[in-house]
Structures are given as C-alpha cells and as structure tokens.
Amino acid sequence: MLSIKNLDVSIEGAQILRGVSFDLEAGKTTVLIGRNGAGKTTTLRTVMGLQTKTGGRLMLGKTDLDRHPGYGRAKLGIGYAPEDRRLIPAFTVEENILLPAYATRMQRDERQRRLNEVYDLLPQLKTMGDRPGGGVSGGQGKMVALGRALMVADHVLLLDEPFQGLAPALALEYAQALKRLREARPEIAFLITESSPELLSSIADHSLQIERGLIEMEHGEAA
Amino acid sequence: MSQPVLRAEGLELAFFGVKAADGIDLEIREGEFLAIIGSNGSGKTTFLNMCTGYLSPTAGTVYLGEKPITGMAPRRIARLGIARAFQIPQLFTDQTLLENVMLAIASRRGIWEGLKPLNRSVYVEEALELLALFGLERHAETITGTLPEGLRKLADITLALALNPKLLLLDEPTSGVSAIERFSLMEKLMAALRSRQMTALFVEHDMEVVRRYADRVVVWDAGKIIAEGNPAQVLKDPKVVERVVGVV
Amino acid sequence: QDNPDTLNIGVFTFTSGPAAAYGMPGKQAAELMIERINADGGIGGLPIEAKFVDEAQGAEGVISEYRRMAEDPSNQVAVAALSSGNCLALAPLGEQLKMPTIAWNCDTHQLLLNDRLQYTYRPNGNTIPEFTAFVAYLLERNPDVKRVAIINPDYSFGHDAAEIVKTAFETFAPDVEIVAELFPKLGASTYQTEISRLSSARPDAIFSNLWGGDLENFVRQASPRGIFMQSQVILALGETVLQRVDLPEGVIVGMLGDGYWLSPDSQANADTVAFAEAYHKRYGEYPVFPAMKMANAFVVMKAAIEKAIDAKGGEWPTRDEIAAAMKGMEVDTMTGHVRIREDNDGIVDQVIGVTAKSDTYDFKVIADMVRYDGDVFMAPIDEEPVEWIRTLDSAFLKALPKPGSYK
Amino acid sequence: MTRLLPLITAIAVLTLLLLPVVLPWSQFIITIAIAKGFAALGVALLLRGGLISIGHAMYFAIGAYVTAFMMKSDMLGDLALLLLGSTLVATLVGLIVGSFLVRFRAIFFAMLNLAVSMVLFALFSKLYGLTGGTDGMRVSVPAIFGNVLDKAAFDGVLYYVCIALLVIVGFLVRAYFKSPLGYGLKAIHTNEVRLEYLGVSAYSITLIAYTISAALAGLGGAMAALSIGHVLPEYAYWTESGHLVLTAVLGGIGGVAGPFIGSVFLEAVHTFAVDFAADAWNMILGATLLLVIFFVPRGLFGLFEGKPAKRASADEETGDTPNTAIEGGAK
Amino acid sequence: MLNSILPLLVDGLANAALIFFVAVGLTLVFSVLRILNVAHGSFYSIGAYGAASLGLWLVSVGANPWLSYPALLVSAALVAALFGPTIERLLVRWTYGKGEAIQILVTFGLFLILEDLQRMVFGVQSLYQDTPMTLLGVTMVGGVVYLNYQILLIVLALIVLIGLRLLIKRTRMGRLLAAVVADREVSEAMGINTDRIFMLAFSIGVFLAALGGALATPTTGVAPGLGAETMVLAFAVAAIGGLGQIEGAAIAAVIVATAKVLAVYFVPALDSVAPYLVMLAVLMVRPQGLFGVAETRRV
C-alpha cells in the first residue's frame, strides 16, 4: 500500500533518517520500534509531508506522494495521530474528530456515517463529544486523536506511540479498539511506532527496529 | 512511623464542571517512594500542580511539614524544598543542556551572585556530575530544544534533582522513555534519590515499575483516591484492576 | 586663500511627511531661484550649488547634516529651517560652527529672544506681528465679535499663536470670550470631532493657524459641515491652500508676512511676476507664500554676499564677512521690503485680506487687503513680546490702515 | 572565531579612537551612533528575554531631558554629574515603570511600553513652561570637572568619554549576560514556568533586566543630548523606539557589540543615503533591514561570532568530550 | 440634555467605525498568522490613495457620480488582490514561527518601504475625493451638522462586524481558520491547505485595512504619514479589545473613539494621548485585553 524507499531526512544539517525503506501492506499492521530519538516520529512526519525529505521516494499504491503537498495526503486516505495528540483546544472533541472531514470537503452524509463508525469503535469518545479539546487528559486525548485519524484513513493509518502515557486499563482498551478496527477495516495498512513492543504483540504483523535513523532488523511475523 | 513531609487535606478543584480533585487527603512520609497511579484524566497532574502552587485548590490545604503552602507561588514552594519534574518536559529550549543544569544549580545556590559568570568550575563540575547520573553528559553542549523527547524527559528530571530538594515530585518519569531503558532509568533514579536521602512521589502508568520500586501506592480515579497501600496488595484490588490496571 | 568655484549652500526644508505640503513649495522655489540666479551669472560670479536636507528625518539627523555641512569650509551659507524645533536647535550650532544661517521659515519669537546671535538671521518676521495683525484685522472687519474659538496644531507654533491671539483679544477687546480651544495633533487626518465641537460651541469667529496638509484637510471637512457659514473663519496660513481647495468667499486669510505673489507690490515687480509665471509653468501651481519666503531668503542671501564682496573690494568674502554683512541690512524683496534689526530679526510688512472670486484665475484670490507696516506689531528688542502686546490699547488699532486700503 | 573576539574588539576600539583624526566629520556621527548604541543595547538586552519594547526611546529621552534640566542649573552642569544624574533618573524611572510592565509579555509588553512612551512624549510636548514644548530645550556646553571648554574641544572630549564608557559598560553588560541573571533572562524567553519551579522569580529577573536596559538607554540619551546640544520630545516618539529595535536586531543581540555595530552601520548607511537618495531613505533602510534579516539572521554581529552551539544529531558518535567545548572554558 | 449628548454619540460612533475597519483587519491577521503586522497601516493609506485616485479618475472622465461608491469597494479589493497574496508569499510567510521581534521587524521594514513607495507614486500633496460624501448631504443632530456619510460609515462597520462573525462562526472556512490558528502543523496533517488559509487571511486583513482607508477618503485627505498614524491607533484598539478578538476590536474601537471625543470636548489637551491612556488603564486591569483569553501553559 505505502512504500517507503531510501528515505533520507536531515534536520538543521544533522542526518536523522538514513535510507529508511519498508512497505506497508493493506490489512497488515507494521510496528516501528526504536529507542528515543531513533527517528520514528520523523519517519511518520515525513510521510505526512510535515518534514521535508532530502532523498528517497514515497509511493501510495501507484501515487507518488511527492506530487501531493502535505495537506493533500489526508485526502489520499492517510490518517495520522501524532505522538503529542495536538487537539484543537477551542474545538469540542467532536469538532476535533470532524476536522479532517471538513478539511477534505467530505459530503455531509459520508461525514456522519464515518463519525458514527468512529463512535462505534471508540465508545468512550461519544461521552466526551462536547467537552472542549483542551479539557481532556493526556490519555483521553490519544483516543480523540485516533478517532480523528480514522475519519480519513481509507488506506493508511499512522499512529505515533499511541500507548505512551496511557494508564494500563486504557491502554488495553486502546489495544482492543485497534483490534476491532483491524477487523472492521481490513483494507487499511497500519503503521504504529512504539518504544515498548509488548503491548503490540497481539496485533503486530511485522515489526521493524529503527536505530539512529537506520532500519536495523526486520522480523517477518511477530512472535 | 516517620513524619509526613507533605500533607494534603480535602483538596478540591474542578475544570468546566469536571472534578479533577474531589476531596483529596494524602500524606507523604519522610524517606518513602510513593507512587500515584490512576486512569487518564483522573487528576494526578492536577494534584501535583496544587502541591506546587501552579494551581490553587478551591478548598483544602497543603502542608509542608506544619506549614500551609496553598496559594504560595511555585517559586516560594520550590525554595521551601519541593522540586518537580514534569509530564511534558519543561526546559530552556534555546540553551544547552549544560546551561540548563547550571542555571538550576545557580538557582539553588542563590542566583543573585552579582556579575560572577555562570560557567565557573563549581557549576560546571556539579552540572556534569548530575548529567552523568542519566548518561546525559554526552549531550551537555546540545541545545535542549533539539533533544529527542526521551532525553528531554531525563533532562527535566535532572533539573529537578539539581535543586537538591527535600521532596521530589515526578510526573510520569518513564513515559516516553523506551521500554528497553525504563528499568535502567529507574535504577539510576533510585540510586540518586537514596544517596541524597530524598523523599519522592511519582506518577506512573507502568505497573511493573510501580511494583518494583514503590514503597506505597495511591490510586486515583475521577479526582478521588480509591485505594492506597502496599503495591502488591493494591494492584490486586478489584476496583483498581477494573479502573486502572486493566484485565489482560 | 583661493576663491571658490561655486557658492555651496545647504537648504533645509521638509520634503517628506505631512509637512512636505508646505515644505515642497519652499524647495521648489529654492531650485527655481538658484536656476534664475545662476542663469544671471550667479552671485559674485559664482554659481550656486545647493544641497537639500529633508527635515522630516528628525532633529538629530538634521543637526548632523548641518554639522557636516558647517564643518566643510567649502559651504558658505545655510538656509535653514522650516520647523521651529530645528531652527532653535541649529541657531546655537551656527554660532559654534560659525555658519551664516538664513532662517527662512523660523517664525517662533523664541529664536532671537535671549541670545545675541552673530550668524543666524531671520529675514521673514516672527509670530508676534504675524498673529497680532489678524486680531487687528478681525476687530476692524467684525467689531461685534464676542465668541471666539481657536483650532491650532498641537505643537509650539500652534500654542504660541493661541497665546498671542488670546493676549491680543484681551488687550484690544476684553469682552471677547474664548469658547473653545482645540489643539488637534499635527498631521491628524480627520477633524470631524473637532468640527462638531466647533459647531456646538457656536463661535462668532474661529481662528486657526493650521497649515500644510492639515489645513487642506480641515477646510475640506469643515466646509460641508457649515462651519464657514456659521462663523467668520480666520486662516492665518490660508494663502497656501487657495489654489488647492475651494475656500468660501469672505474667509480671512494671510501669509505670515507680505509674501503674496498677487499683492499689488508683487505685481508691480516685474521680476516677481516672471518668477511666479516660471514657477507656475514648472510646477503647475503659482508660488504660495512658503515659496515666496524661500525666494526672499535667496534675495537676502544674494544681497548680503554682494554687499560683503563690495566691502572687501571685489574679493570673495569669508563666512564671517557674509554674516556680518547681514547685520542691519535693508533689502527690497520680491514681495516688499525687509530691514534686519540689531537682534537679527527682519521687519516685514503684514498683508491680510479675505478670500474672493477672481476674474482672472479659477481659484480664489485675496481681496479687501490691508498692508500693516512691519514696525507696528514688532515688540522692541529685548522686551518679552507677549507681555509687550498688553501694553497696547484699542486706540492703537484706530491708527492702523483699514481693510481694503491696500490696493 | 570566539578566541578572535578580543582581538576584533581591540581593533574596533582602536579604529574608533583614531577615526576622528582621519575623518573629522565622522566624530559627531560616531558619538551619536554610540549614544544610540547604548539605547539599542538596552533594547537588545530585553530581546534576549524575548521582550520587545517599542517604547524604549522614552528612557533615551529621559536621559536627554534630565541632562537638559541639569544644565539649566548652575551647579549640576558638569559632564560627569550629567552622565551620572541622567543615568540615575532613567534607572529610577525604569524601575518604577518596569515594576508595572514586566508582568506583561510578548505583544502586550511591546504595546504597553509604546503607550507609556507616548504618554511621556505628550508630556514633553505639552508641558511648555517646563520642557519648552515641541521646540525642546537647548543644552549648552557643560564644564568638565570645572573646566569650561568651547564646543569643538568639548565634542572631542565627549567622543573619547563615550568610547571609554562603551568599553567599560560593554564589559559590565557582558559580565551580566554571562552571569546566572543573564542566563535567567534568556530562560524567561523559553520557559518561565520552569524558571519559577527552580525557585527563581521571573518578575525580579525581568525587572532587573528592564531597569538595566532603562539605565543604558538613559546614558545614551544623555550622551546624545550633550552631543546634539538640543533635546526634543521626538526623542521619545514610538518610531524612534522602532528604530532602536531595528538597530538591535540589525546588529544582532547575541553579544554586547551587536547593537553598536548596528548603530554605526545605520548611521553610515544614513549618511550615504542622504547624499545619494535623500528621498528614499526609508526605503533603503527598510530594504537593508529585510536583507540583513533574511541573509544574516543573527544580525551583523553574527558575522563575527562563532558557530552556534551544537544541535542534536542522530549520530551519537559525534558527542565528543564536552568539557573542552564550553565557551570561555571552565577555567 | 439629549441635544448635548447626541453629538458626542454620533461623533464617537463615526470615529469608532473608521478605526474599526483597520483594527479588525489587524486583529484578524494576528489571530490567524500570529503576526503583528506593522505594515498594516500602509495598506490603509494605500487603500485611501487607491480610492482617491480611482474616484478622481472617475470624475475626470465624467462618469456617473454614484459610481464613486462601488469605486471605494473596488479599489479596496484591488489593493487586497495586488498586495495580499504577494506580500504574504514573499515576505510574511518567511517569518512564520520566527519569533515576534523578527516578525515585527520584517513588517516594519515593509512599512518603511511602502511609505516611501507611496510618496514616490502619489507625491506629498494631499489627495482628496469627496463625491461620495457630497452626494449624501447632511443631517442636523443636536444642533450640529453631520454628514450623512458619517452615519453610513457606522452602518457599514456594523455590516462588516456581523459579516466577519458569520464567516468565522458559521462557515467551513471559519472552522478551518480556527484550526489553523490553534495548530498549524496538525491542520496541515488533517488536510487543510494552511498556506492558502494564511494567504487568504492575510489578504482579508489587507482588504479590511484598504477598505478602511477607502471609506475614509470622502471625509479625509490622503497625505503621507497617514499610515503610521492610523496604525498606532489600530494597535491600541486591537490590544484593548484583546488581540485576535473581532468583537473585542469593535468594542475597543467604540471605547477609544469615545475617549477621544470626550477629550476633544472637555479636555482637548488629552486628545492625542487618550487612546494610550485607555490602553494603559485597560491592560493594567485585564492584561490580555477586554476579550482576550489569558494563555496558560499546561504542565
């Protein structure tokens, strides 16, 4: 689905990613594991066009992502939940979830259908719907960010350290939600970064280890 | 039984109708390593904010020893000996790591030292020593704004340690730190605390960390304390399992 | 010492900012005068070469320009300046650096008040006679005036004028009441609130020494709102806007001196007429009084240098000699006559009149003119001039020529 | 590069000392440039803490007016007294005004300084009896330790006094930058919360900075008043303050020399612009400003400075032993 | 009694209307781009010059005088179309996320350049074009003659206020704007073309400033220096209202204008400092402005 080839990224003269290559397959969950500062976030941001790359290619199916500016990638069906949530504080939770739908000019009924779908998968969100985005805690925010990403994620879903800072109960819920999602939307390719792999063992199909901007080893099927 | 270092009585605070603290009573005893766990949004960070003067509770009082400190500015509370590390690292992002730590040391020793330079050997040596605690000395000359999240977190803890406080409050010290490094971080932290004889409180989501390191654990839910005690027992409490630990 | 090849001078005026509406005619007149004088063989055989300095750059820029100019011995005369703040700052500098300076538009009576200057000369009169004359003219024309409002720009020139006008009313017509005193900011673009205030105060007469773009703005905003119908308006610097805005008839206007290009004296002077025509041809406008003030400053400069050359038997004079030549000098200017008093102040007639339609021009001209003798409103040397006004009385007014007497 | 700094400084000071001998007309311009440089240094100092003041010309004006007032009295008209007195008054006013304003940040800090300076500007222009209104006040030539000189000789002395002060005050401010207080000021910019949690009062840090900056501007104002010989309310006008910020950023806020470099540079550009394109002075200034900001973002001083501190890199091997790299060395 | 208060009211509102257009543009640009645009006042004066020139041209070709009203709007739109996108793209865009000092200085540099450009193009004499004002005639209010045009301005300001409010609260555009305001990067990731939003917001700001200038021409002359003058006032109003607050700008405009009017009527000496005194008073009590929201860092 998404194919990353020889990705090079430098920030302020320091090379952060060195020839990162891997493919995401539809219906499969790929986990990117690495220590702090290894380049996980940078990889995701580059896919979203938030970070300029110095080399390499990004292909979504047959589409070259270079032809699409950062803001166009949501419309192509790539959903992204950033590490630090980044909700719009002044919007309600529901408005936050709907934001990508407005941005990509989604039809009204399609919008509603997807919102309901998100609420089905993540029932906690429904109860928070009209709280302001600035008023939810760190963990709740992760859920909202996932819901928001799902609004447009037709092909690829990028989740940056979704479990970080989640209380274990919530992390389990989150993992279950991911599983439900996996079943409900088998066509999506998942890319999840994580520094603690154990939570993902149940859902990961592939896992990649990234170290200092290099993909170190590749496990075929996760244990 | 040892003296309480910090005591909170009946703290209450709500945001937009959401109760982040709903009658919190808690004591931290001298020399202990107390863990706070709880679901997300249950008010753990808010509690730390109230203890350190960043937020004022609408009711209740926080005592440091016998002295009420509610309503005091964070800097006065800091001078009384409570230091804090943050959930989201709070650093001076356009200065080097070394400068960050030296500034913290200078604050402790009294920042009003006239025009004497900051990078005198006393400061530099102590700062490097502190940085060495978490193996950060290699990054001493790095602008902290460009450090990866995990290292920023460690830097943040180092700044709090530099104040050499009586009581150290740590908000999720291991979140954002990769699983591989989590325990070694905690080991280093415990060593530092012990050698300095500090009392500490830490908010944590990793139950394994709590189990291994906490002397006592307090469980938060929706602004209330729902359980308290020895980690081994508390973590088995069905209420805690349901709301916080989760059933695998 | 060798004779120089050119006569280098500096000319200070506003060429940018809101004050340029007044400063540019000065600059244009200077350019034209230089051209005409040079075409005529220059001064003492030397062509004039001028450097223009924009006063809008602020006092310290102006001062540093002046210093640079004065410290270069090849520069002989400074024609400076427009703004009274700059004039006051440059005068002592002129003494220190021994730079003959012709204060072409420094009307503030503070300039020569306390110091005996050797290098700065003002051939164009000062605020005391200029504004007292308007009160005299108004009281002659509208003896029944009881309520007077003042609207002047908010800086020394405006406040000084208000002080003088109020003192003159107190002296000549003590029953006149000042019903409003407004000082809008210099360069204010809108006067609507002030106009409402003026309107609601119902004054019989409104005095104003607004000038430049400010004056144009005020007139344009006040006239549709009936101010000119409601009150007798006195625009002390009104002559400058006659060609640019359509003032109603009967507005008392003046030109702070005698510098009106259409006055009988000017029209009788072939050189002035030629100058005005050339000016019109070049700049599309006839020379308003700042232009005439500048032109007259050049006339004085030329006369002084020529006098100094004569005194030196044809040799080129030093700066000191040029300055000395101006002492007590009397010159026929393009619009009348000036006599430089011992305190270096010029005694110049005051011309005042009212706006009227013209047969010849498609803009208003000044009719019903009076030409007050320069001496009558001049305070004696070393007397506090505003206090001096109080020593006059209404009998003094009787002796003056009447409106319409200058034909 | 850093090690060359003392050398460059020495050369610069030497050049300044000799300049009037070579180019006499430059003496006045440089005096003014230094005077304004002091004010710009005050502004730059605040900028280090992320505080933009669009009102600092008021302290410049206060320094200038105090000099003018002191000159009016018979006893106080001595150069040393004047410089001292003006700086003192500006410092005091800075302390008082600052005690209200340093609570504010960002745009609000800028705007409030603007507002206060405009009120002061209005006072200077309206209190005719006291300040001479918009015509300003004359500043005659003061004595130097009781010796009365003529203007030209005095200007010469003033020039060298300014340079001496530039060196002395420059070193003091540099020491301040390097002290914990100076670092604390920089910390205001990035994280006040953490600063407070370190037990440091952000309020006091900013108030000290503000007061120092007012003192610097006041000193500059006194020099300008003495050199120009006339003070005007315009000194306090907001565009003057804008120019001070411009000077500071143009020169660079990384070190003490920056604002002075900016100031001398601007005076030079001005001098040439007046000769070649008098009508486009603002345009030249604006374009210069943009060019410098675009191409030398750290200001002209950045050209002389060493490389910025190391940024993080994924390459862990580059993390060499830190001690040697510390600027100035750990003794 | 009423007769003496009424003129104060009309003057206050008419003044407020003129200030409002500029201040609201400034505040809008600030709220979206987080940039205090010092050159904003220049767009006001360029708008004024444009409207006056277009109006004078219409008169010179003998066009129907009623065309002078649309001419005001057209010239503002032209100025916005000409300057908005280009300046945003060439200069302002570069400063995003660069720290306030840089932003203020870049726009200050732009301001200096634009001021000289205007002087080169339009000269130093003031331009004046009052057809729209004369066509509407006058009205007596409380014994004082007012221009009907002044009253029209009040109405127009209200329309702009309501229009902007609707745009921001009710439209998709408004929602996207708000998102970009809060977090540019995440907005981009969620599919918003933030570049376009910024350009649009900046151009709307330019349009509002130019519109203010254009609408002012029938009652004021246009001369060099107008921009600087207006801008400081707009700053004060935007700060008093709370930066980024549209309703705040409206109310602050009324407050500042009223203060000015009261000063002119009762203490003329305070006329020019009135806006600053109001600003000091308001910000001392409410540091974030009347409607501003205090930003606290969540830790």
Ligand SMILES: Nc1ncnc2c1ncn2[C@@H]1O[C@H](COP(=O)(O)OP(=O)(O)OP(=O)(O)O)[C@@H](O)[C@H]1O
């Ligand atoms: N703006 C920046 N300037 C300089 N370096 C940066 C910047 N952003 C990231 N880096 C560097 O890029 C490297 C990779 O960062 P990245 O955030 O991708 O790591 P990560 O694997 O996501 O780590 P974490 O687990 O801490 O989130 C780090 O060394 C970081 O310091």
Ligand SMILES: Nc1ncnc2c1ncn2[C@@H]1O[C@H](COP(=O)(O)OP(=O)(O)OP(=O)(O)O)[C@@H](O)[C@H]1O
């Ligand atoms: N400054 C604030 N403004 C509004 N709401 C707030 C604020 N701070 C906290 N809250 C709300 O108070 C509740 C408690 O928040 P708090 O940050 O204390 O939770 P927490 O227990 O630390 O959660 P987490 O483990 O996710 O960090 C949450 O609902 C949060 O949204």
Ligand SMILES: [Mg+2]
């Ligand atoms: Mg990351």
Ligand SMILES: [Mg+2]
């Ligand atoms: Mg928390």
